[in-house]
Amino acid sequence: MSFAEIDYRVTDRVAIVTLNRPEQLNAWTSVMGQEVRNAMEQAKADDNVRVIVLTGAGRGFCAGADMKRLSSISAAGGLTEVADTPIDANSRPDFQRKNTYFPAIPKPIIAAINGPCAGLGMCFALFCDMRFAAQEAVFTTAFARRGLIAEHGMSWTLPRLIGLSAATDLLMSGRKVKADEALRLGLVDRIYPAADLMPSVMAYAKELAELSSPRSLRVIKKQLWETPMQTLDEAMDVADREMALSLKSEDFKEGVKHFIEKRPPAFTGR
Structure with missing residues (x-):
């Protein structure tokens, strides 16, 4: 399967899904969203794949929804999206919605957050099973500063990770959180120097694939x-x-x- 806005490869039983719009800090588009879903389905169906890593090309993980897309939505007066067929029809309905399907993938998904992680990009990072980040990574929910609300289940995922009060702070302020604070909050599990991020993530993923x-x-x-x-x-x-x-x-x-x-x-x- 060929992709336009992501890269997909498998090595050592680990599927690496890379958001690939580096000039736009991998800002999310409908094409990217569909391609990520296709890649996840491909990894799910491949018996050679035991662990999945989601990361971004260049210096960013995902800067959130593409601002041009947000502008067109604003001009159109709203957003209409059609849900896909569930990844797993036997999974809970909670995990059958358009952007909540990561928990229905029966393999661990690790987010390797290499840079800015905002808005919709942060939503998907939170639906991963673990989050490892570069020391240069910065996080922001962003929604309140765009006149939006806690989208795509973040009002459910974020408090589960960092608690209600801290989640309220990040969602209402939309402030930027650096990697060291993200680690203290429990938003990420480990942080590494940028050059060590992917080697460390891959070493961990390979260990899961081989020993578990x-x-x-x-x-x-x-x-x-x-x-x-x-x-x-x-x-x-x-x-x-x-x-x-x-x-x-x-x-x-x-x-x-x-x-x-x-x-x-x-x-x-x-």
Whole structure:
């Protein structure tokens, strides 16, 4: 599959999806949005892919929606978008909407945030399972400074990561947050010098791909994203059911076997 506004490649069982409009700091367009979705579906369907990395070309991650697009929306008096067919029709309805589908991808998605991350770009970063950032990265919700509101689920994702009060601050002020503050808030998980970001992200992703059962990763991701909609009792029921299935899986047998034999695992995802 060829792409116009992103780059897609697979190495060491890791799919790297790169937003590729560097002259515009990878500002988001409808074309880019569709291509990211296509790339995610491609990675989902590829048994050779076990982890996905989302990053940006050049010096930015994503500067938010393309301002020319916002101008045309303003002139037209509104926005009309048609939802795509769900990535996974069996996933929760919460994860079947146009821009909330990352949790329905049954593989870990790591955001490698190499520079400015704003607005819609930040929405997608928050839907990733982990966020690693360059020390030069800067974050802003931006919406309130454009006369907009907390879009695309950010009023749900952001408080889950950094708490209600801090999320209120970032959403209402639209102020810029540097990487060190983002790390303190819990907005990102790790920060690196710019030159070390992708090598470090890839080393971590490769370790997940090689040492963790893809079946375990799939189930754990589903548990983590669905737990906020469950009571503890419901989460325990899911865990008990999934543990029983895990104990019958090929990956569990291999997990025990490779540990006893002191060799690298050969997980199949089954």
